[in-house]
Amino acid sequence: MLKIVKYPDPFLRRTAKKVTDFNDDLKKVVLEMVEAMYQDDGIGLAAPQVGISQRFLVIGKGDNKSHEVYINPEITFFSKNKELGEEGCLSLPQIFGLVRRAKKIHVKYQDINGLTQKVKLSGLDAIVLQHELDHLDGILFIDRAEEITKGQDILDSLKP
Ligand code: CO
Numbered sequence: 001m002l003k004i005v006k007y008p009d010p011f012l013r014r015t016a017k018k019v020t021d022f023n024d025d026l027k028k029v030v031l032e033m034v035e036a037m038y039q040d041d042g043i044g045l046a047a048p049q050v051g052i053s054q055r056f057l058v059i060g061k062g063d064n065k066s067h068e069v070y071i072n073p074e075i076t077f078f079s080k081n082k083e084l085g086e087e088g089c090l091s092l093p094q095i096f097g098l099v100r101r102a103k104k105i106h107v108k109y110q111d112i113n114g115l116t117q118k119v120k121l122s123g124l125d126a127i128v129l130q131h132e133l134d135h136l137d138g139i140l141f142i143d144r145a146e147e148i149t150k151g152q153d154i155l156d157s158l159k160p
Pocket residue numbers: 088089090091131132135
């Protein structure tokens with residue numbers, strides 16, 4: 001089972017590298033990430049959170065079984081319409097905060113076979129993708145939070 005890297009591990013602050021090899025190891029680790037995500041009741045997980053500094057992430061589909069994988073994702077459009085919502089993170093357990101994110105996004109990415117795909121996301125999927133993509137750039141939701149709603153004391157005790 002993959003181990004989740006927890007804040008304030010400096011590994012979470014790295015900028016992840018582009019995926020170039022779409023091989024069986026990648027397929028295997030994606031499935032392990034999905035398992036680790038559901039094990040911890042997560043709805044998204046980025047590779048740096050399991051100690052892999054590469055640009056890919058998984059998003060859960062709510063049925064605790066299926067998933068989507070986004071490799072080398074780029075957001076090509078952010079709606080002007082933004083929404084303030086409460087977020088948490090498997091790398092920051094018991095800490096929650098309010099983050100403002102675009103309600104609709106367009107994403108260009110590669111699938112598990114390396115084929116380029118485009119998708120329009122809204123609702124929870126759009127929020128989760130923005131959160132997970134931040135991990136690929138070393139950004140955590142606490143950096144963007146307008147307010148910490150739960151776990152401020154934990155956060156204070158962890159701050160490097
Ligand atoms: Co996170």
